[in-house]
Amino acid sequence: MTSPSLGSPARPAPGDAWAAPTAAGALRATVDVPGSKSLTNRHLVVAALADGPSTISGALRSRDTDLMADALRALGARIETDGAASSLRVTPGPIAGPATIRCGLAGTVMRFLPAVAALADGDVRFDGDEAARRRPMGPVLAGLRSLGVEVTDDDGGRPSTLPFTVAGHGGVVGGAVDLDASASSQFVSGLLLAAARFDRGLQVRHVGPTLPSLPHIEMTVAVLRAAGVRIDDSRPAIWIVEPGPIAARDVRMEPDLSNAAVFLAAALVAGGSVSVPGWPGETTQAGALAPELLAAMGGKVRLRGDVMTVTGDGTIHGIDVDLHTAGELTPTIAALAALADSPSRLRGISHLRGHETDRLTALTTEITRLGGRCEQTSDGVVIVPAPLHGALVETYQDHRMAMAAALVGLRVPGVQVRDIGTTAKTLPEFATMWGRMIGSATGTDGGTA
Ligand SMILES: O=C(O)C1=C[C@@H](OP(=O)(O)O)[C@@H](O)[C@H](O)C1
Ligand SMILES: C=C(OP(=O)(O)O)C(=O)O
DSSP states (O other): OOOOOOOOOSOOOOOSOEEOOOOSSOEEEEOOOOBOHHHHHHHHHHHHTSSSOEEEETOOOSHHHHHHHHHHHHTTOEEEEESEEEEEEEEOOOOOOSEEEEOTTOHHHHHHHHHHHTTSSSEEEEEOOTGGGGSOOHHHHHHHHHTTOEEEOTTSSOOSSSSEEEEOOSOOOOEEEEEOOSSOTHHHHHHHHHHTTSTTOEEEEEOSSOOOOHHHHHHHHHHHHHTTOOEEOOSTTEEEEOOOOOOOOOEEOOBOHHHHHHHHHHHHHHOEEEEESOOOSSOOOGGGGHHHHHHHTTOEEEEETTEEEEEEOSOOOOOEEEOTTOGGGHHHHHHHHHTSSSOEEEESOGGGGGSSSOHHHHHHHHHHHTTOEEEEETTEEEEEOOOOOOEEEOOTTOHHHHHHHHHHHTTSTTEEETTGGGGGGTOTTHHHHHHHHHHTSTTSSOOBO
């Protein structure tokens, strides 16, 4: 076992603009995609609350997961690499305060850890990037307050965004919480993940108008159940977690299917085929919807064994789709829509205004900058085909905006991407992997990114 060296979770310096490579021909690539951010960060939290040591294999190593590991260490867990960098050995300890949690721009860290911090025996202060202070937190903090947990801002007020301090008193009684999770499913997941450790468990009821990203809540429930936690989710929008131990287990992560989607989408833009091995037969990842979306936009999709392959001939059709279950896929689908032969309407995604950046505004601004036609609606965007040209695309510290710009650049010469390093949030190797995938274009060397 090696000493804990999880890299610096500090945000990489923006650096120069990155010239997005155009594809020289049809692709023929196999891309090994690292582990899922959402699974890795759930398993890290659950392992830190468990009744013994666990090993997480195939864990994603990225800014968001390193921030999560560092935060759990600050709260008392031991987390070490175990041989491979992607193998993490988690040894729980008593949840300890005082502590400081650096959230970066990670929704999973800022929403999943306040309930864990409430179990600590001291104050736990949370802060993050400037942009993180704009992300909604109110319902999860109000939910904790309704359970008797003290959460205050620097002036002793009631915060609804970062920064804030959770005053841990060594335990939480638990009970029932009503909250509006229409701005983020992570409010629900964040309360459920620690709830088995509350004295009386927890009932969470969503009372808002819409509930985005339900697969992510199902992922939370599945991860907890696999660790022996009893959860009743038989009624819509109500989750009841019984108090009890969380079992330590060794687990293997699936590849991140939302990150895989960008590579698979490249086959539609450049033509040719892109394959992703390790595709799970069953999964709660929202990114699993990507193949059917790519098929609807003109790709041919084949799952052989565990290898997902998407083949394109350069044709991209527009799409009219409600993406509220899989909002993470929006920048990828929007990039394809900007290159399509017919209009697209992406609906059900008003909550994307609270993601890494306001993604509806960011997509509209940047597609327009590239010569495209994109307008916001009340709950999404409409994109109409128009000839695109090169430009310096702003990415707003949003990994998925950077990846979407790279996708456009495959076909449109002269696309420059500001701060490609922002992809480190979930895929530090993105630019290298992308270059290798393109190196695989017919007639050139390469093939496995
Ligand atoms: O719980 C999770 O791991 C996530 C839930 C979703 O958040 P929202 O419900 O805020 O969209 C998703 O977009 C995010 O990337 C990851
Ligand atoms: C919304 C996202 O991230 P976060 O987990 O920070 O909410 C995302 O990765 O698309």
